[in-house]
Amino acid sequence: MAGDTSSEDFANIAIPETYRGVTVHKDETDMFEGLATRDKDPRKSLHVDDVPVPELAPGEALVAVMASSINYNTVWTSIFEPMATFGFLERYGRLSEYTKRHDLPYHVVGSDLAGVVLRTGPGVNAWKPGQEVVAHCLSVELESPDGHNDTMMDPEQRIWGFETNFGGLAELAIVKANQLMPKPGHLSWEEAASPGLVNSTAYRQLVSKNGAAMKQGDTVLIWGASGGLGSYATQFALNGGATPVCVVSSPEKAEIVRSMGAELVIDRSAEGYKFWKNEHEQDPREWKRLGAKIRELTGGDDPDIVFEHPGRETFGASVFVARKGGTIVTCASTSGYMHQYDNRYLWMNLKNILSSHFANYREAWEANRLIDKGMIHPTVSKVYSLEETGQAALDVHRNAHQGKVGVLCLSPEEGLGVRNQEKRAQHVDEINRFRGV
Numbered sequence: 438m439a440g441d442t443s444s445e446d447f448a449n450i451a452i453p454e455t456y457r458g459v460t461v462h463k464d465e466t467d468m469f470e471g472l473a474t475r476d477k478d479p480r481k482s483l484h485v486d487d488v489p490v491p492e493l494a495p496g497e498a499l500v501a502v503m504a505s506s507i508n509y510n511t512v513w514t515s516i517f518e519p520m521a522t523f524g525f526l527e528r529y530g531r532l533s534e535y536t537k538r539h540d541l542p543y544h545v546v547g548s549d550l551a552g553v554v555l556r557t558g559p560g561v562n563a564w565k566p567g568q569e570v571v572a573h574c575l576s577v578e579l580e581s582p583d584g585h586n587d588t589m590m591d592p593e594q595r596i597w598g599f600e601t602n603f604g605g606l607a608e609l610a611i612v613k614a615n616q617l618m619p620k621p622g623h624l625s626w627e628e629a630a631s632p633g634l635v636n637s638t639a640y641r642q643l644v645s646k647n648g649a650a651m652k653q654g655d656t657v658l659i660w661g662a663s664g665g666l667g668s669y670a671t672q673f674a675l676n677g678g679a680t681p682v683c684v685v686s687s688p689e690k691a692e693i694v695r696s697m698g699a700e701l702v703i704d705r706s707a708e709g710y711k712f713w714k715n716e717h718e719q720d721p722r723e724w725k726r727l728g729a730k731i732r733e734l735t736g737g738d739d740p741d742i743v744f745e746h747p748g749r750e751t752f753g754a755s756v757f758v759a760r761k762g763g764t765i766v767t768c769a770s771t772s773g774y775m776h777q778y779d780n781r782y783l784w785m786n787l788k789n790i791l792s793s794h795f796a797n798y799r800e801a802w803e804a805n806r807l808i809d810k811g812m813i814h815p816t817v818s819k820v821y822s823l824e825e826t827g828q829a830a831l832d833v834h835r836n837a838h839q840g841k842v843g844v845l846c847l848s849p850e851e852g853l854g855v856r857n858q859e860k861r862a863q864h865v866d867e868i869n870r871f872r873g874v
Contacts, residue, residue: 438503438848440569440856447555447566452499455487458545458607459826461514466521479515479834480827488545491603491611494535498564498614499556500572503626503848505605506549506817506841507826508634508665509771512834514546514599515827519774522546525600532578532593539602547606548574548598551620551630551854552847561614569620569854572612573801574634576601587647588797596795605630606826608847615798621809622856627843628815628868629854632669632808635841637796639669640804642744642766644677647800648793649742649766653678658731658740658758660747662699663690665833666769668816668840668871670744671697676812682731682740686836689874693839696870701734703727712754719777724757731758742766749773761786768793811864816840818871820851840871 461482469477493499514522522544530540554568564570577584577591584591598604603611620629642648643657651657657674661667662683674681675698682701683694691702710727714720731740739760745752748770755765756778767790770776783790796804807813820843821829832838848854855861861868 444565444567455489456609457485458488460484460486460543460545463523463542466517477516479830482515483827485824491538493556493558495559496614497558497611498554500552500610501555502550502552502605502610502846504551504630505547505844505846506631507829507833508548510599511546512830515830545602545604545607546598547604549630549633550605550610551626564614564617570617571620571629571633572616573637618805623860625852626848626854627820628817631815631817631841631843635665636669637801637804639666641796641800642768642793643670643673645800649764651677651679655679655741656735656738657742658682659744660684660751663693663839665841666746671699672813719753724754727754728758747772749776752776753778757782759788764789764791766791766793814867816871817843818874839874
């Protein structure tokens with residue numbers, strides 16, 4: 438925690454035989470059988486267990502995790518939807534002698550971390566014990582040619598802590614060395630841990646040439662603009678010269694995105710949009726009402742880009758409101774995976790549906806660099822202890838949160854780990870914007 442200990446000192450720290458990690462158990466995967474998704478409670482399925490420290494493989498690093506955060510993939514893992522993650526671990530375990538370590542009757546979850554390197558395996562040259570790091574969640578093998586233009590195309594691409602074991606919601610974590618990036622020195626542990634997955638995902642989805650390739654002057658419709666993904670998409674749009682149209686679900690969330698600099702805001706609760714008449718039928722009149730609201734705010738412009746992640750609930754509306762030739766770029770599906778839309782509005786208006794999933798190392802590095810430069814800021818609203826991870830996941834499951842929900846692991850309290858106070862002072866209002874909201 439002091440930040441001034443030598444690499445040799447860290448290399449000489451004795452590694453314990455066990456560590457505390459947040460887990461789901463293989464023998465409990467049917468515990469929510471028969472319950473509706475909304476009624477499944479992560480507090481019942483997420484445990485804090487003492488688990489053995491696994492052997493370190495070539496190309497890997499053992500990291501002391503100071504803080505982590507909650508993402509939707511931890512929620513999905515905790516409620517065993519759309520499937521239990523143990524199938525992922527079993528398949529990964531068949532790949533090699535080293536990957537067998539991942540196929541266990543428990544799964545240590547979590548896809549974000551900020552911490553300190555303790556050990557590195559054979560073949561790791563760029564990182565040393567004692568370095569303060571954050572980790573992105575892309576795990577790849579890169580033994581196939583398919584991944585060498587874009588590592589997300591590697592046939593062995595996985596999300597660490599979701600499709601692999603030994604994730605970041607723990608005191609220790611194992612990552613591949615090419616997941617590591619420098620921790621921004623002006624941020625605390627919990628602030629530095631929180632952007633990783635969502636910041637990188639939003640960067641690829643909206644900014645990268647592998648995503649929507651947003652340009653200056655674009656109008657971007659952002660669903661859930663104050664949430665984990667949306668809060669970064671809003672920042673990227675504002676930072677990149679685009680005009681965000683921010684869709685939120687309450688006056689409080691509207692106020693947050695306005696404080697970020699967004700001027701065009703739609704409170705979907707106040708507007709009362711009901712895109713579905715019933716479970717099987719959508720209401721195009723509601724799509725048209727949303728489109729009219731967007732044009733009212735923009736002075737007649739339809740969105741060049743729709744930043745999609747709710748999925749089933751909103752997708753038909755997203756396809757309808759995009760401008761002719763526009764792009765609907767989609768990742769995740771937090772309201773359901775089976776999307777339905779009227780293809781006439783896509784086909785006859787030459788619109789594009791583009792898929793996006795996390796980010797490659799270059800994109801994650803660039804997204805982290807923007808955090809380090811103080812151009813994009815973390816959006817931590819609340820921080821829990823490791824023991825309270827179930828409640829933190831429930832907050833996200835019920836959308837009772839803003840921005841990101843952090844989790845302290847080895848860090849004993851919030852606010853530790855800041856190394857550059859001068860730089861922090863320049864951005865402290867932006868860093869704290871979501872705090873306590």
